[in-house]
Amino acid sequence: MPRPESPLDCAPQRRALAESLRATRAATGLTYAEMATTEWGLSPATLKRIASGNGPVPKRDKVLTYVNICLVLGGSDRAAAVFAAGQDVYRLWGLARQEERGTLGVKPLAAEFIRDRGDLSYALYALYESIGAPSLRELRTGAGGPPYLPLTTTAQIVTRQTLPADTKQYKAFLAGCGITEGVTHYRAWIDAWYKVMLDETPLLARDR
Structure with a gap:
């Protein structure tokens, strides 16, 4: 016993x-x-x-x-x-x-309310903090490995120094944070990317 x-x-x-x-x-x-x-x-x-x-x-x-x-x-x-x-x-x-x-006070920003690059940068930072800020290597593993999310880029994203370089890198970061296709709010996150980065009608099928 x-x-x-x-x-x-x-x-x-x-x-x-x-x-x-x-x-x-x-x-x-x-x-x-x-x-x-x-x-x-x-x-x-x-x-x-x-x-x-x-x-x-x-x-x-x-x-x-x-x-x-x-x-x-x-x-x-x-x-x-x-x-x-x-x-x-x-x-x-x-x-x-x-x-x-000391980040319990960091308020998440729902993807539906992302309006510009500043919002998107903050939302990704807050998302990372909301899952406990795992090590960058753990985050990269969840994202699919080094080809999908380089450590240097990941570090810059979570410290709000940069945004993902492209849609695939963005999706990899989301995956590392547990936001994958089929999960609630996944579409809203994808729509936010197109709205902010490409300034065009959101289409999930565009980069499949």
């Missing part, structure tokens, strides 16, 4: 993330030692630290690995409970990172 966790003494969003991670593990009945017996290679100490609430917010990939281990090892009879416990972790990680970075 898992041992009781240490009490949490951390900032509110960090606490919420740690509580969610702990609830996910509790739903499996696994110990940290049992969780460590996987191909992902995280030690019991690392897994415990991820859910400890202490120190910096853990990296996004480690948090997702923690949840994936619970889903894989939790057993079919507990799958629903594990999934329910872990499904909100990604959102909570983003809030914990915003809290850590």
Whole structure:
């Protein structure tokens, strides 16, 4: 049986993330030692630290690995409970990172209200912050890899120094932030690009 966790003494969003991670593990009945017996290679100490609430917010990939281990090892009879416990972790990680970075007050700008390049630049910055400002390499991986989104360009986009060079780079950045075709507001983001950058009628089919 898992041992009781240490009490949490951390900032509110960090606490919420740690509580969610702990609830996910509790739903499996696994110990940290049992969780460590996987191909992902995280030690019991690392897994415990991820859910400890202490120190910096853990990296996004480690948090997702923690949840994936619970889903894989939790057993079919507990799958629903594990999934329910872990499904909100990604959102909570983003809030914990915003809290850590001091960007909880950054207000998102809905794509429908983007009017010019300044708005578009701010909206992309706010979108990046809203997902917890993952490392640029993580963002690039989500975007499809180096050919789609160079690190230097990515850094300049998230610091509002430049905009994506073209439509494909723009779509790659959106994908890295979780905005892909079929997701709510995807069309609005694409329409905003055409409205601002090309000053012509938005057509999703134009660059397919």
